[in-house]
Amino acid sequence: MLKGIPASSGIAIGEVYILEKETFCILEYRIKKEEIETEIRRFKEAVEETKKQIAEIKEKVKKKIGKREAYIFQTYLNVLEDPLFIGEIVKKIKEERLNAETAIREICKSFPHRFKLVQSEFIQERFRDVEDAAERVLHNLLKRPMLSLSHLEEEIIVVAYDLAPSDTASMDKKKVLGFATDVGGRTSHTAIMARALEIPAVVGLREITKKVKPGATIVIDGDKGHVLINPTYTQIKRYQERKKRFLIYRKKLESLKSLPCQSLDGREIELAANIAGPEEVDLAIRNGAEGIGLYRTEYLYMNKTSLPSEEEQLEAYRTVAEKVNPHSVIIRTLDIGGDKFLSPLPLPEEINPFMGQRAIRLSLEMVDVFKTQLRAILRASQYGKVKVMFPMVSSLEEVQKAKKILFEVKKELEEKGVSLPSNSLEVGVMIEVPSAAIMADVLSKEVDFFSLGTNDLIQYTLAVDRVNERVAYLYQPFHPSILRLIDNVVKAAHRENIWVGACGEMASDLLGMAVLLGLGIDELSVAPTSILEIKKVIRQLNWEELQKITTHLLKLSTSQQARRYLESKLGKKIRKTLKGD
Ligand code: PEP
Ligand code: MG
Numbered sequence: 001m002l003k004g005i006p007a008s009s010g011i012a013i014g015e016v017y018i019l020e021k022e023t024f025c026i027l028e029y030r031i032k033k034e035e036i037e038t039e040i041r042r043f044k045e046a047v048e049e050t051k052k053q054i055a056e057i058k059e060k061v062k063k064k065i066g067k068r069e070a071y072i073f074q075t076y077l078n079v080l081e082d083p084l085f086i087g088e089i090v091k092k093i094k095e096e097r098l099n100a101e102t103a104i105r106e107i108c109k110s111f112p113h114r115f116k117l118v119q120s121e122f123i124q125e126r127f128r129d130v131e132d133a134a135e136r137v138l139h140n141l142l143k144r145p146m147l148s149l150s151h152l153e154e155e156i157i158v159v160a161y162d163l164a165p166s167d168t169a170s171m172d173k174k175k176v177l178g179f180a181t182d183v184g185g186r187t188s189h190t191a192i193m194a195r196a197l198e199i200p201a202v203v204g205l206r207e208i209t210k211k212v213k214p215g216a217t218i219v220i221d222g223d224k225g226h227v228l229i230n231p232t233y234t235q236i237k238r239y240q241e242r243k244k245r246f247l248i249y250r251k252k253l254e255s256l257k258s259l260p261c262q263s264l265d266g267r268e269i270e271l272a273a274n275i276a277g278p279e280e281v282d283l284a285i286r287n288g289a290e291g292i293g294l295y296r297t298e299y300l301y302m303n304k305t306s307l308p309s310e311e312e313q314l315e316a317y318r319t320v321a322e323k324v325n326p327h328s329v330i331i332r333t334l335d336i337g338g339d340k341f342l343s344p345l346p347l348p349e350e351i352n353p354f355m356g357q358r359a360i361r362l363s364l365e366m367v368d369v370f371k372t373q374l375r376a377i378l379r380a381s382q383y384g385k386v387k388v389m390f391p392m393v394s395s396l397e398e399v400q401k402a403k404k405i406l407f408e409v410k411k412e413l414e415e416k417g418v419s420l421p422s423n424s425l426e427v428g429v430m431i432e433v434p435s436a437a438i439m440a441d442v443l444s445k446e447v448d449f450f451s452l453g454t455n456d457l458i459q460y461t462l463a464v465d466r467v468n469e470r471v472a473y474l475y476q477p478f479h480p481s482i483l484r485l486i487d488n489v490v491k492a493a494h495r496e497n498i499w500v501g502a503c504g505e506m507a508s509d510l511l512g513m514a515v516l517l518g519l520g521i522d523e524l525s526v527a528p529t530s531i532l533e534i535k536k537v538i539r540q541l542n543w544e545e546l547q548k549i550t551t552h553l554l555k556l557s558t559s560q561q562a563r564r565y566l567e568s569k570l571g572k573k574i575r576k577t578l579k580g581d
Contacts, residue, residue: 004202005203006224008179016212019167036097058073128162149172179220182209269538273525275296276296282323296332318380325383326385328384379418381421390430391432395436403427428449454504480557536578549566
């Protein structure tokens with residue numbers, strides 16, 4: 001059994017199809033001086049041909065899968081239109097008189113070194129885009145068609161070093177049961193595509209391509225990140241059983257879609273979805289989301305060479321607002337920085353990016369960028385129920401400044417004759433910095449709602465980098481300090497009659513969400529595919545009992561005691577609920 005990174009949930013059992021990157025020899029030779037122009041033309045024609053092919057794939061993906069996934073191909077086009085990339089190859093042909101194929105290989109050889117200097121998983125992943133784009137140009141130079149997963153005879157599980165977005169985009173979804181790759185992380189394109197296509201996948205398995213043979217049977221467990229090679233008959237039976245149970249379980253959960261999200265003793269909880277773009281709204285609605293509790297808009301700014309225009313943003317926000325109507329969407333303003341970079345913004349390098357100029361700090365600094373976003377949000381409020389939320393607030397002044405800019409933008413729009421809804425847009429803040437949680441009584445007088453960003457709140461309170469696996473053991477949602485902060489936030493909000501939601505991962509964890517409910521949270525916002533399972537559990541819990549449990553929990557001194565206590569009070573009950581009809 002190999003262990004990798006779970007990328008897309010579900011179980012797949014099938015035969016291995018190894019997608020090997022074709023290795024072919026290219027002739028290395030020097031060209032004559034008078035051949036330089038012809039060689040450059042040959043290279044540029046191959047680039048143009050490649051751009052045409054990529055644009056076609058992009059269109060196909062946009063129609064078949066979604067706009068966000070199609071955007072991946074824009075990165076390829078950007079590479080092929082990048083004067084620096086093209087210029088360096090042309091320079092090699094001209095100055096060193098290399099043939100085009102050798103020039104491409106030489107330039108590409110220098111990339112791993114250049115990319116390694118950047119310690120971001122996201123940027124490392126983009127390295128593959130450059131490689132894949134260059135590989136396609138080589139194929140066109142040599143007039144060789146690329147291997148593809150589009151015409152498969154039988155159902156298979158694809159095993160590869162990595163899958164290029166163009167492989168996943170053109171593949172026959174009915175025939176590919178699952179993916180397993182040597183490299184990749186949760187943000188790699190393969191992982192994003194697998195989730196969008198709802199195909200079980202495990203990535204980052206290191207050496208799976210060396211450990212399996214074509215035609216061998218393997219099992220992919222996309223929830224645990226396990227891959228079983230040549231399983232025994234009993235193991236296959238067991239996984240088949242699990243797969244069957246998983247499918248029945250998901251099917252059964254669907255019956256909960258239209259039922260209210262209410263505890264046994266009648267406490268109603270709003271259950272909304274977290275999304276990163278308009279293409280995820282349908283999935284959220286299919287799973288019965290009561291609106292969008294967190295729209296992470298930063299994805300509109302990432303992976304691009306220029307900032308998204310007001311119109312582009314308006315289209316995205318309007319689509320979401322219209323689709324979720326009559327429910328509402330909470331649009332969070334740009335939360336770039338920390339582990340989310342690669343925006344077209346000229347951001348300086350920082351030693352401590354998580355504590356640097358990120359989120360609202362950046363918006364308040366780059367007022368034009370902020371205003372463009374606010375204009376798009378306000379204009380989108382004409383088409384549905386829109387609320388706005390500011391990320392990473394750490395003081396009252398920040399909220400006041402942000403609100404002042406929002407009102408200015410509103411006034412400017414109204415002066416231009418844009419008719420905005422008469423009831424003013426609700427304004428909320430993320431509570432994800434300890435100072436904001438401590439000052440909740442003050443902040444609650446300034447806003448209409450709070451949403452707890454537990455991912456960051458835990459990171460900052462416990463001083464544990466949320467993406468550093470070496471200190472992951474210290475990342476404890478049930479640490480007494482976290483529980484006390486949440487308790488303080490909820491009490492302060494309710495004293496001021498405003499509601500409090502939770503949109504961090506703690507809300508998706510079954511014990512975590514039970515604690516949040518007990519502490520008095522009014523709304524939960526979770527990944528679309530977690531909604532029904534959470535609703536199922538909430539409907540079997542007693543709110544009064546949860547309140548008693550959390551009252552005792554607040555008196556405990558360590559995370560370990562808290563977890564043990566919760567496990568004893570709720571663990572068995574939750575597991576039983578999940579198993580039952
Ligand atoms: C959080 O910090 O809990 C949160 C929801 O925001 P993000 O994960 O986008 O930082
Ligand atoms: Mg956050």
